Amino acid sequence: MDRYDPQTIEAKWQRIWEESRAFEVPNPEPGAPRNERKNYVLEMLPYPSGRLHIGHVLVYTLGDVLAHFYRRSGSEVLRPMGYDSFGLPAENAAIKAGEHPRDIVERNIEAIRRTMKRLGWAIDWSREFSTHDPEYYRWTQWLFLKLFEAGHAYRKAALVNWCPNDQTVLANEQVKDGRCERCGFEVEARKLDQWFFRTTAYADHLLDEMKELDWPERVLAMQRNWIGRSEGAEILFRVDELDLDIPVFTTRADTLFGATFFVLAPEHPLVDRLAERSPNGDEIRAYVRKVGARPVEQRAAGTDKTGVFTGFFATNPVDDAKMPIWIADYVLMDYGTGAIMAVPAHDERDGEFAKRFDLPIKLVIDEDGKLVESAQFSGMSHEEAVRAIVEWLGSRGRGRTAVSYRLRDWGFSRQRYWGCPIPIVYCDECGIVSVPEEDLPVLLPEIEDYKPKGIPPLAQAEDWVRVACPRCGKEGSREVETMDTFVDSSWYFLRYCDPLNDRAPYDREIADYWMPVDHYTGGVDHATVHMIYARYFVKALNDLDLLGHREPFQRFFGNGWVTQGGAKISKRVGGAATPDELVETYGADPTRLSILFIGPADQDMEWTPSGVEGIQRFLRRLWRVVVEVAELPRGSAPGAGALARKTHQTIARVSDDLGRRQQFNTPIAAVMELVNELVKAPDDPAAPFAAETAVSLIQPYAPHIAEELWERLGHERLWLQPWPEADPTMLEEDTFQLVVQVNGKVRDRLEVPADLPEDELVARAKASPKVQAHLNGGEIRQTIVVPRKLVNLVIG
């Protein structure tokens, strides 16, 4: 008998799958009815700034298991793959290596593809693309133009992180403790005109439409936090000297009588006017200039509060008290209205500020949470008072209920080279002009030096920048900023539906057929940014009538982190085993099984080689026993013995775990149990059935060995075989172990026929000598019978 040799059989079956294009799936014919059996299985696409690591093996194997399971269960499965190949990490790696980012990225893609094929993942390779392909980003640009023309994309001045030493804009991730990650210089804030998508316009849609999603609660909670909807009121405060009203957002209208001063954000539009008319205008201007140079992220909590008095007063609408107006950087311009009423007694930050500048503190809520010193509202609870005060203000035209969000508009300009060019021309006459559709793609130009230095690198490509205005024909200049890579990944799942389309990003009918993604898998670290943006994109496209769906990802599975030696694996950690090394050492099937066997895939896990060794033992056992069974003469029907029942039970368990429970470790244990039983009884009439079933059930996890053994059992193309179905009548044993409890404690276990009536169960329970000993002749007050489980005798 030959031994299990993973390398040989894996190469064999990978060649067969490739030659037969086993996992390609055709698109529907035009006009085809919607297929209820379609199933779009997708995992987040890899970022090719490096090679694959064990974390990828987990995600893509998990997707693979589902794809095989759903396909064999009768679904038409779409499972594509691509590469998120634009972006900063690739560009930084390129700068470091002195190479072109394209060369680095394409070399990595080659290596990643090879690794993916060695792991035997069942991917439809005919749909593969990279986001840096002009044929892809052409359509990224096209979609941008649609959004721009519909008013979803706009330009406004916004602060960026600026490193004065490197003369460049830094992404937030490149700023550590207020300093440039590379050179250590203190980061400054600079105001730049930049591109934004109006994600805030979708805040309520993003929130409300989450209800339809089949996502883990923790991920939904993350998105809710990120959107940060809070309900409160907008209240107008009068400034008599300036003859104007300043609106304020508050969730604590009940504390209005405790407001003792008023604060504006340094960027508030009224600040200039106040400075102009104020005796200490110079001081105000100096303060605003000073704090304005600090990035908003650096105005951190915990540091001493700073501020400046303007000399003006606002009037409290409830009691006409005069409140001094201050300017302080603890108030943020981009939340609420950029102005607050300060209630030092009941707000920690206002309290700190009041102590620092010796401002009055007025208590308006007592220990019982009731209002005091609040005129006719005194004695009310928090909820009552909020409602009553806002109503009172409303009747005088001084306030109304309002909602505020933490979510910001998505700033997607990047002052970098390696990204999708923004198809816009600036013209002195016409302003901001779209590049006409027929001129797409706007190709990323080749430039000498793409290192960042003060101006965006694309500005160096002068011939490229100078271009005739598409509208008036006079000389204009191209947009030199590029798009955030999250734009690329906000619609890639649509392109997979129709990746070769050269007339549109996708055919609407085809996208509507495959979408939404039925099963999305990826790291929870992308649960907010990427998955909020993708949801926003799909909703916006839906509103533009470019798509028939409003959500991209119906079901989401957030996989855990894989650690090795305690370190989180994101890049290649020294000493960590790579997927290629694992495949060479153990084989693809053992690697795939062991990563999913460690534990629940949605929790963090530690990868250790000892796990693979256990899996290898299991696969060798499987191999031996199946080959042994295959060589025996084919006997009679499986019958209804213990092994046949165990086999049906295993089918039911594995199917339920994969389909309903989304549990990926326990099916492996279930098949191991079955194989253990089979090893004990290879001569059982049900042995061939058990062997075939074990092979069939393990196929999604270990497709190579499964295919090889399937062939040896005299069949072919297991990957096309229907998923096994359990016979419900075979799931129950004809006897069961009756648990007998006395006062809830297990005292005996009796093997009894399954069809025994209840009174007989009780009779047998009482007859047990062990039970007798514990009954002690006492009177039985209550008898509980759980059919097919237990009898509990309660004595006094």
Place this chain on the structure above:
RNA sequence: GCCGAAGUGGCGGAACUGGUAGACGCGCCGGACUCAAAAUCCGGUGGGGGAAACCUCGUGUGGGUUCGAGUCCCACCUUCGGCACCA
């Protein structure tokens, strides 16, 4: 501070709707095969007591509901994750 998830043997983890706690695997112990080793196979393996039958304790802590709680309820502790000068 607000929101969310999780605490079970030496280890990773099972136990789905309240009903035999510890499936499966790792490790460890003992045995078989072997000149020996590897591989493989068989048996054992939560703590305490007992020669044994068996008894007893046991799922982060303290209460509660229930005939019965790892599972439900209340309070607390710890760990991890998200948000956070967000008014």
